[in-house]
Amino acid sequence: MDDDVAKTWADARNKIDRLRDGALVKIEALGKSDDLEKTRIEFLGKKSYIMGLIKLLGRLSAEERPEAGAKLNAIRTEIEVAIETKKKWLQHVEQDQILQNENFDISLPSRLLGKGHFHPVAEVMDDLIEIFVELGFMVEEGPEVETDEFNFKMLNFPDDHPARDMQDTFYIGNGTRLMRTHTSPVQIHAMKKYQPPMSVIAPGRVYRCDSDVTHSPVFHQLEGFYIDKNVNFGHLKGTLELFVRHLYGDGVEVRFRPSFFPFTEPSAEIDISCVLCHGGGCRVCKETGWLEILGAGMIDPNVLSVMDINPEKWTGFAFGLGIERIAMLKYGIDDIRLLYENNIGFLQQF
Numbered sequence: 437m438d439d440d441v442a443k444t445w446a447d448a449r450n451k452i453d454r455l456r457d458g459a460l461v462k463i464e465a466l467g468k469s470d471d472l473e474k475t476r477i478e479f480l481g482k483k484s485y486i487m488g489l490i491k492l493l494g495r496l497s498a499e500e501r502p503e504a505g506a507k508l509n510a511i512r513t514e515i516e517v518a519i520e521t522k523k524k525w526l527q528h529v530e531q532d533q534i535l536q537n538e539n540f541d542i543s544l545p546s547r548l549l550g551k552g553h554f555h556p557v558a559e560v561m562d563d564l565i566e567i568f569v570e571l572g573f574m575v576e577e578g579p580e581v582e583t584d585e586f587n588f589k590m591l592n593f594p595d596d597h598p599a600r601d602m603q604d605t606f607y608i609g610n611g612t613r614l615m616r617t618h619t620s621p622v623q624i625h626a627m628k629k630y631q632p633p634m635s636v637i638a639p640g641r642v643y644r645c646d647s648d649v650t651h652s653p654v655f656h657q658l659e660g661f662y663i664d665k666n667v668n669f670g671h672l673k674g675t676l677e678l679f680v681r682h683l684y685g686d687g688v689e690v691r692f693r694p695s696f697f698p699f700t701e702p703s704a705e706i707d708i709s710c711v712l713c714h715g716g717g718c719r720v721c722k723e724t725g726w727l728e729i730l731g732a733g734m735i736d737p738n739v740l741s742v743m744d745i746n747p748e749k750w751t752g753f754a755f756g757l758g759i760e761r762i763a764m765l766k767y768g769i770d771d772i773r774l775l776y777e778n779n780i781g782f783l784q785q786f
Protein backbone atom coordinates (compact mmCIF):
# COMPACT_ATOMS: atom_id res chain seq x y z
CA MET A 437 0.00 0.00 0.00
CA ASP A 438 1.49 3.35 -0.92
CA ASP A 439 1.59 6.26 1.48
CA ASP A 440 -0.76 8.42 -0.62
CA VAL A 441 -3.52 5.82 -0.46
CA ALA A 442 -3.04 5.39 3.31
CA LYS A 443 -3.27 9.13 3.78
CA THR A 444 -6.37 9.48 1.58
CA TRP A 445 -8.19 6.76 3.53
CA ALA A 446 -7.15 8.24 6.90
CA ASP A 447 -8.54 11.55 5.72
CA ALA A 448 -11.74 9.94 4.44
CA ARG A 449 -12.44 8.05 7.68
CA ASN A 450 -12.94 11.37 9.43
CA LYS A 451 -15.07 12.76 6.60
CA ILE A 452 -17.37 10.07 5.26
CA ASP A 453 -19.86 9.95 8.15
CA ARG A 454 -20.42 13.68 7.79
CA LEU A 455 -20.64 13.29 4.01
CA ARG A 456 -23.32 10.58 4.45
CA ASP A 457 -25.27 12.77 6.94
CA GLY A 458 -25.07 15.71 4.52
CA ALA A 459 -26.29 13.51 1.65
CA LEU A 460 -29.25 12.18 3.68
CA VAL A 461 -30.29 15.73 4.76
CA LYS A 462 -30.04 16.95 1.16
CA ILE A 463 -32.07 14.02 -0.19
CA GLU A 464 -34.73 14.56 2.48
CA ALA A 465 -35.08 18.24 1.51
CA LEU A 466 -35.47 17.62 -2.26
CA GLY A 467 -38.78 18.53 -3.96
CA LYS A 468 -38.32 17.38 -7.60
CA SER A 469 -37.38 14.09 -9.27
CA ASP A 470 -34.90 15.91 -11.58
CA ASP A 471 -32.96 17.26 -8.58
CA LEU A 472 -32.94 13.77 -7.05
CA GLU A 473 -31.11 12.37 -10.06
CA LYS A 474 -28.52 15.19 -9.86
CA THR A 475 -27.99 14.38 -6.16
CA ARG A 476 -27.52 10.66 -6.95
CA ILE A 477 -24.83 11.53 -9.49
CA GLU A 478 -23.20 13.91 -6.95
CA PHE A 479 -22.93 11.24 -4.19
CA LEU A 480 -22.89 7.90 -6.02
CA GLY A 481 -21.93 8.77 -9.64
CA LYS A 482 -18.73 7.38 -11.24
CA LYS A 483 -16.78 10.53 -10.40
CA SER A 484 -18.17 10.95 -6.86
CA TYR A 485 -16.00 11.00 -3.74
CA ILE A 486 -17.50 7.77 -2.37
CA MET A 487 -17.05 5.83 -5.64
CA GLY A 488 -13.46 7.17 -5.79
CA LEU A 489 -12.85 5.66 -2.35
CA ILE A 490 -14.42 2.34 -3.35
CA LYS A 491 -12.02 2.19 -6.31
CA LEU A 492 -9.10 2.66 -3.87
CA LEU A 493 -10.13 -0.33 -1.73
CA GLY A 494 -7.94 -2.76 -3.67
CA ARG A 495 -4.90 -0.71 -2.85
CA LEU A 496 -5.49 -0.55 0.94
CA SER A 497 -3.51 -2.83 3.31
CA ALA A 498 -5.01 -6.25 4.01
CA GLU A 499 -5.76 -5.15 7.61
CA GLU A 500 -7.63 -1.98 6.68
CA ARG A 501 -9.46 -3.24 3.58
CA PRO A 502 -12.29 -5.25 5.27
CA GLU A 503 -13.29 -2.44 7.64
CA ALA A 504 -13.04 0.21 4.88
CA GLY A 505 -15.01 -2.00 2.45
CA ALA A 506 -17.79 -2.67 4.95
CA LYS A 507 -18.03 1.01 5.87
CA LEU A 508 -18.12 2.32 2.30
CA ASN A 509 -20.68 -0.32 1.22
CA ALA A 510 -22.90 0.53 4.19
CA ILE A 511 -22.80 4.24 3.34
CA ARG A 512 -23.46 3.56 -0.35
CA THR A 513 -26.47 1.35 0.55
CA GLU A 514 -27.84 3.96 2.98
CA ILE A 515 -27.71 6.70 0.36
CA GLU A 516 -29.20 4.39 -2.35
CA VAL A 517 -32.13 3.41 -0.09
CA ALA A 518 -32.75 7.08 0.82
CA ILE A 519 -32.78 8.02 -2.89
CA GLU A 520 -35.14 5.14 -3.82
CA THR A 521 -37.56 5.99 -0.97
CA LYS A 522 -37.55 9.66 -1.93
CA LYS A 523 -38.07 8.79 -5.59
CA LYS A 524 -41.30 6.89 -4.83
CA TRP A 525 -42.54 9.68 -2.60
CA LEU A 526 -41.89 12.35 -5.24
CA GLN A 527 -43.68 10.32 -7.94
CA HIS A 528 -46.69 10.18 -5.66
CA VAL A 529 -46.62 13.93 -4.98
CA GLU A 530 -46.15 14.79 -8.65
CA GLN A 531 -49.12 12.61 -9.70
CA ASP A 532 -51.27 14.32 -7.10
CA GLN A 533 -50.26 17.69 -8.49
CA ILE A 534 -51.13 16.65 -12.07
CA LEU A 535 -54.61 15.58 -10.92
CA GLN A 536 -55.10 18.82 -9.01
CA ASN A 537 -54.03 20.92 -12.00
CA GLU A 538 -56.54 19.06 -14.17
CA ASN A 539 -59.34 20.33 -11.94
CA PHE A 540 -60.87 16.92 -12.02
CA ASP A 541 -64.02 17.07 -9.91
CA ILE A 542 -65.56 13.61 -9.75
CA SER A 543 -68.59 15.00 -7.91
CA LEU A 544 -69.65 17.05 -10.99
CA PRO A 545 -72.79 15.72 -12.73
CA SER A 546 -72.09 14.52 -16.30
CA ARG A 547 -73.01 16.71 -19.25
CA LEU A 548 -76.54 16.05 -20.53
CA LEU A 549 -76.61 14.30 -23.89
CA GLY A 550 -79.06 16.01 -26.26
CA LYS A 551 -82.08 13.85 -27.05
CA GLY A 552 -83.31 13.82 -30.63
CA HIS A 553 -86.96 14.07 -31.60
CA PHE A 554 -89.11 13.66 -34.66
CA HIS A 555 -89.26 16.39 -37.31
CA PRO A 556 -92.55 18.38 -37.04
CA VAL A 557 -93.67 17.03 -40.43
CA ALA A 558 -93.10 13.42 -39.30
CA GLU A 559 -94.83 14.21 -36.01
CA VAL A 560 -97.96 15.56 -37.74
CA MET A 561 -97.95 12.70 -40.24
CA ASP A 562 -97.88 10.14 -37.40
CA ASP A 563 -100.68 11.98 -35.53
CA LEU A 564 -102.90 11.97 -38.63
CA ILE A 565 -102.23 8.32 -39.40
CA GLU A 566 -103.17 7.47 -35.82
CA ILE A 567 -106.45 9.43 -36.04
CA PHE A 568 -107.52 7.71 -39.27
CA VAL A 569 -106.38 4.24 -38.22
CA GLU A 570 -108.57 4.65 -35.10
CA LEU A 571 -111.46 5.49 -37.46
CA GLY A 572 -110.88 2.15 -39.24
CA PHE A 573 -108.77 3.23 -42.26
CA MET A 574 -105.91 0.97 -43.40
CA VAL A 575 -102.55 2.33 -44.59
CA GLU A 576 -101.38 1.83 -48.22
CA GLU A 577 -98.29 3.17 -49.95
CA GLY A 578 -97.59 3.81 -53.62
CA PRO A 579 -94.51 4.61 -55.72
CA GLU A 580 -93.14 8.18 -55.91
CA VAL A 581 -92.12 7.65 -59.55
CA GLU A 582 -95.36 7.22 -61.46
CA THR A 583 -96.68 6.91 -65.00
CA ASP A 584 -99.00 9.43 -66.65
CA GLU A 585 -101.64 6.70 -66.61
CA PHE A 586 -101.79 6.39 -62.81
CA ASN A 587 -101.06 10.02 -61.91
CA PHE A 588 -103.50 11.53 -64.46
CA LYS A 589 -105.27 9.34 -67.03
CA MET A 590 -107.05 6.83 -64.77
CA LEU A 591 -107.97 9.71 -62.47
CA ASN A 592 -110.00 11.19 -65.31
CA PHE A 593 -107.60 14.08 -66.13
CA PRO A 594 -108.23 15.28 -69.70
CA ASP A 595 -105.15 15.26 -72.01
CA ASP A 596 -104.97 19.05 -71.98
CA HIS A 597 -105.29 19.49 -68.16
CA PRO A 598 -102.91 22.24 -66.94
CA ALA A 599 -101.49 19.99 -64.14
CA ARG A 600 -99.88 17.86 -66.89
CA ASP A 601 -97.94 20.92 -68.02
CA MET A 602 -94.12 20.82 -67.68
CA GLN A 603 -94.38 23.84 -65.33
CA ASP A 604 -96.36 21.86 -62.74
CA THR A 605 -95.04 18.33 -63.16
CA PHE A 606 -91.47 17.02 -62.89
CA TYR A 607 -91.13 14.62 -65.84
CA ILE A 608 -88.33 12.05 -65.96
CA GLY A 609 -86.24 11.22 -69.03
CA ASN A 610 -88.26 11.17 -72.25
CA GLY A 611 -91.46 12.03 -70.34
CA THR A 612 -92.98 8.55 -69.97
CA ARG A 613 -92.43 8.71 -66.20
CA LEU A 614 -92.96 11.51 -63.70
CA MET A 615 -92.63 12.31 -60.01
CA ARG A 616 -96.17 11.91 -58.65
CA THR A 617 -97.83 15.30 -58.17
CA HIS A 618 -100.27 13.99 -55.54
CA THR A 619 -101.07 10.83 -53.55
CA SER A 620 -104.33 10.24 -55.47
CA PRO A 621 -102.73 7.57 -57.78
CA VAL A 622 -102.66 5.31 -54.69
CA GLN A 623 -106.50 5.23 -55.04
CA ILE A 624 -105.99 3.47 -58.39
CA HIS A 625 -103.34 1.06 -57.02
CA ALA A 626 -105.66 0.16 -54.11
CA MET A 627 -108.74 -0.31 -56.36
CA LYS A 628 -106.64 -2.70 -58.50
CA LYS A 629 -105.67 -4.64 -55.38
CA TYR A 630 -108.84 -4.72 -53.25
CA GLN A 631 -112.57 -5.09 -53.73
CA PRO A 632 -114.99 -2.64 -52.00
CA PRO A 633 -115.92 -1.93 -49.29
CA MET A 634 -112.55 -0.34 -48.46
CA SER A 635 -111.30 2.54 -46.36
CA VAL A 636 -107.71 3.47 -47.07
CA ILE A 637 -105.21 6.21 -46.23
CA ALA A 638 -102.02 6.77 -48.24
CA PRO A 639 -99.36 9.02 -46.71
CA GLY A 640 -96.36 10.06 -48.80
CA ARG A 641 -94.09 12.53 -50.55
CA VAL A 642 -95.22 14.38 -53.67
CA TYR A 643 -93.52 16.76 -56.13
CA ARG A 644 -94.52 19.94 -57.97
CA CYS A 645 -92.79 22.93 -59.61
CA ASP A 646 -93.99 25.30 -56.90
CA SER A 647 -92.23 27.49 -54.34
CA ASP A 648 -93.28 30.32 -51.99
CA VAL A 649 -94.15 30.75 -48.26
CA THR A 650 -96.94 28.14 -48.43
CA HIS A 651 -95.75 26.03 -51.41
CA SER A 652 -92.75 23.70 -51.55
CA PRO A 653 -91.49 21.68 -54.59
CA VAL A 654 -91.38 18.54 -52.40
CA PHE A 655 -94.10 18.17 -49.80
CA HIS A 656 -96.24 15.52 -48.12
CA GLN A 657 -99.86 14.58 -48.57
CA LEU A 658 -102.18 12.18 -46.87
CA GLU A 659 -104.77 10.68 -49.19
CA GLY A 660 -107.89 9.10 -47.75
CA PHE A 661 -110.82 7.37 -49.41
CA TYR A 662 -113.79 5.26 -48.46
CA ILE A 663 -115.86 3.15 -50.87
CA ASP A 664 -118.98 1.39 -49.67
CA LYS A 665 -122.72 1.21 -50.34
CA ASN A 666 -124.61 4.49 -49.77
CA VAL A 667 -121.58 6.64 -48.94
CA ASN A 668 -122.57 10.31 -49.33
CA PHE A 669 -121.16 13.83 -48.94
CA GLY A 670 -122.41 13.93 -45.31
CA HIS A 671 -119.98 11.09 -44.45
CA LEU A 672 -117.11 13.05 -46.01
CA LYS A 673 -118.05 16.23 -44.13
CA GLY A 674 -118.44 14.41 -40.82
CA THR A 675 -115.10 12.60 -41.18
CA LEU A 676 -113.17 15.76 -42.05
CA GLU A 677 -114.78 17.88 -39.34
CA LEU A 678 -114.00 15.19 -36.81
CA PHE A 679 -110.34 15.13 -37.73
CA VAL A 680 -110.01 18.96 -37.76
CA ARG A 681 -111.54 19.14 -34.25
CA HIS A 682 -109.24 16.35 -33.11
CA LEU A 683 -106.22 18.28 -34.36
CA TYR A 684 -107.04 21.92 -33.54
CA GLY A 685 -109.85 21.77 -30.95
CA ASP A 686 -113.29 23.39 -31.08
CA GLY A 687 -112.07 26.98 -31.51
CA VAL A 688 -111.24 26.51 -35.22
CA GLU A 689 -113.76 27.14 -37.98
CA VAL A 690 -114.02 24.79 -40.98
CA ARG A 691 -115.22 25.98 -44.38
CA PHE A 692 -116.17 23.85 -47.43
CA ARG A 693 -115.71 25.70 -50.74
CA PRO A 694 -116.99 24.30 -54.04
CA SER A 695 -114.05 23.32 -56.23
CA PHE A 696 -113.07 21.05 -59.09
CA PHE A 697 -110.96 17.92 -59.33
CA PRO A 698 -111.24 15.66 -62.41
CA PHE A 699 -111.56 12.54 -60.22
CA THR A 700 -114.28 13.76 -57.80
CA GLU A 701 -117.79 15.05 -58.39
CA PRO A 702 -118.90 17.15 -56.56
CA SER A 703 -115.57 18.49 -55.30
CA ALA A 704 -114.64 20.83 -52.47
CA GLU A 705 -111.66 22.53 -50.96
CA ILE A 706 -111.58 22.73 -47.19
CA ASP A 707 -110.18 25.78 -45.43
CA ILE A 708 -109.74 26.30 -41.71
CA SER A 709 -109.65 29.68 -39.98
CA CYS A 710 -105.99 30.76 -39.79
CA VAL A 711 -104.70 29.80 -36.34
CA LEU A 712 -101.72 32.16 -36.76
CA CYS A 713 -103.72 35.41 -37.04
CA HIS A 714 -107.09 34.06 -35.77
CA GLY A 715 -108.80 35.28 -38.91
CA GLY A 716 -107.32 38.80 -38.79
CA GLY A 717 -105.12 38.29 -41.88
CA CYS A 718 -101.39 37.50 -42.23
CA ARG A 719 -98.87 36.52 -44.89
CA VAL A 720 -99.56 32.80 -44.42
CA CYS A 721 -103.30 33.11 -45.10
CA LYS A 722 -102.56 35.82 -47.68
CA GLU A 723 -104.64 38.29 -45.61
CA THR A 724 -107.82 36.19 -46.10
CA GLY A 725 -108.08 34.76 -42.56
CA TRP A 726 -108.41 31.22 -44.07
CA LEU A 727 -105.91 28.57 -45.10
CA GLU A 728 -106.64 25.75 -47.52
CA ILE A 729 -105.58 22.43 -46.02
CA LEU A 730 -107.16 19.85 -48.28
CA GLY A 731 -109.08 18.94 -51.40
CA ALA A 732 -111.92 16.42 -51.34
CA GLY A 733 -115.06 15.16 -53.03
CA MET A 734 -117.19 12.16 -54.01
CA ILE A 735 -115.20 9.76 -56.22
CA ASP A 736 -116.23 10.35 -59.84
CA PRO A 737 -118.31 7.40 -61.24
CA ASN A 738 -115.96 7.39 -64.27
CA VAL A 739 -113.02 6.47 -62.03
CA LEU A 740 -114.97 3.64 -60.38
CA SER A 741 -116.09 2.28 -63.79
CA VAL A 742 -112.53 2.29 -65.20
CA MET A 743 -111.56 0.19 -62.17
CA ASP A 744 -114.46 -2.23 -62.78
CA ILE A 745 -116.35 -1.07 -59.68
CA ASN A 746 -120.06 -0.65 -60.39
CA PRO A 747 -120.96 3.00 -59.58
CA GLU A 748 -124.66 2.04 -59.35
CA LYS A 749 -123.79 -0.16 -56.38
CA TRP A 750 -120.79 1.53 -54.80
CA THR A 751 -120.08 5.15 -53.97
CA GLY A 752 -117.12 6.72 -52.21
CA PHE A 753 -115.52 9.87 -50.92
CA ALA A 754 -111.85 10.88 -51.15
CA PHE A 755 -109.68 13.63 -49.73
CA GLY A 756 -106.04 14.69 -49.96
CA LEU A 757 -104.49 16.97 -47.35
CA GLY A 758 -101.19 18.82 -47.20
CA ILE A 759 -99.14 17.76 -44.17
CA GLU A 760 -96.85 20.83 -44.14
CA ARG A 761 -99.85 23.20 -44.06
CA ILE A 762 -101.27 21.29 -41.08
CA ALA A 763 -97.84 21.45 -39.33
CA MET A 764 -97.55 25.22 -40.03
CA LEU A 765 -100.92 25.85 -38.44
CA LYS A 766 -100.28 23.54 -35.52
CA TYR A 767 -96.90 25.05 -34.60
CA GLY A 768 -97.41 28.66 -35.83
CA ILE A 769 -94.76 28.45 -38.61
CA ASP A 770 -95.12 31.30 -41.08
CA ASP A 771 -92.89 30.02 -43.91
CA ILE A 772 -93.02 26.44 -45.26
CA ARG A 773 -89.34 26.66 -46.32
CA LEU A 774 -88.25 26.74 -42.64
CA LEU A 775 -89.31 23.10 -42.42
CA TYR A 776 -86.60 22.05 -44.88
CA GLU A 777 -83.62 24.19 -43.91
CA ASN A 778 -82.46 21.78 -41.17
CA ASN A 779 -81.68 24.69 -38.86
CA ILE A 780 -81.13 22.99 -35.47
CA GLY A 781 -82.20 26.12 -33.53
CA PHE A 782 -85.52 26.13 -35.41
CA LEU A 783 -86.13 22.37 -35.12
CA GLN A 784 -85.31 22.27 -31.39
CA GLN A 785 -88.38 24.39 -30.66
CA PHE A 786 -90.78 21.52 -31.33
Ligand code: FA5
Nearest residue numbers: 618620646651652655729730731732754755756758761
Ligand atom coordinates in the same frame (compact mmCIF):
# COMPACT_ATOMS: atom_id res chain seq x y z
C1 FA5 B 1 -104.72 17.47 -54.70
O1 FA5 B 1 -103.51 17.24 -54.73
C2 FA5 B 1 -105.72 16.38 -54.79
N1 FA5 B 1 -105.08 15.16 -55.15
C3 FA5 B 1 -106.45 16.27 -53.47
C4 FA5 B 1 -107.68 15.43 -53.54
C5 FA5 B 1 -107.64 14.12 -53.16
C6 FA5 B 1 -108.88 15.99 -53.99
C7 FA5 B 1 -108.79 13.33 -53.22
C8 FA5 B 1 -110.03 15.24 -54.05
C9 FA5 B 1 -109.96 13.90 -53.65
P1 FA5 B 1 -104.42 20.03 -54.22
O2 FA5 B 1 -103.59 20.31 -55.41
O3 FA5 B 1 -105.40 21.08 -53.85
O4 FA5 B 1 -105.20 18.67 -54.40
O5 FA5 B 1 -103.49 19.70 -52.98
C10 FA5 B 1 -104.01 19.22 -51.76
C11 FA5 B 1 -103.35 19.94 -50.58
O6 FA5 B 1 -101.92 19.82 -50.67
C12 FA5 B 1 -103.60 21.42 -50.57
O7 FA5 B 1 -104.82 21.70 -49.93
C13 FA5 B 1 -102.43 21.95 -49.76
O8 FA5 B 1 -102.69 21.77 -48.38
C14 FA5 B 1 -101.33 21.01 -50.16
N2 FA5 B 1 -100.43 21.55 -51.17
C15 FA5 B 1 -100.64 21.72 -52.48
N3 FA5 B 1 -99.56 22.19 -53.12
C16 FA5 B 1 -98.62 22.34 -52.16
C17 FA5 B 1 -97.24 22.75 -52.16
N4 FA5 B 1 -96.60 23.08 -53.29
N5 FA5 B 1 -96.58 22.79 -50.98
C18 FA5 B 1 -97.19 22.40 -49.84
N6 FA5 B 1 -98.46 21.97 -49.77
C19 FA5 B 1 -99.16 21.94 -50.92
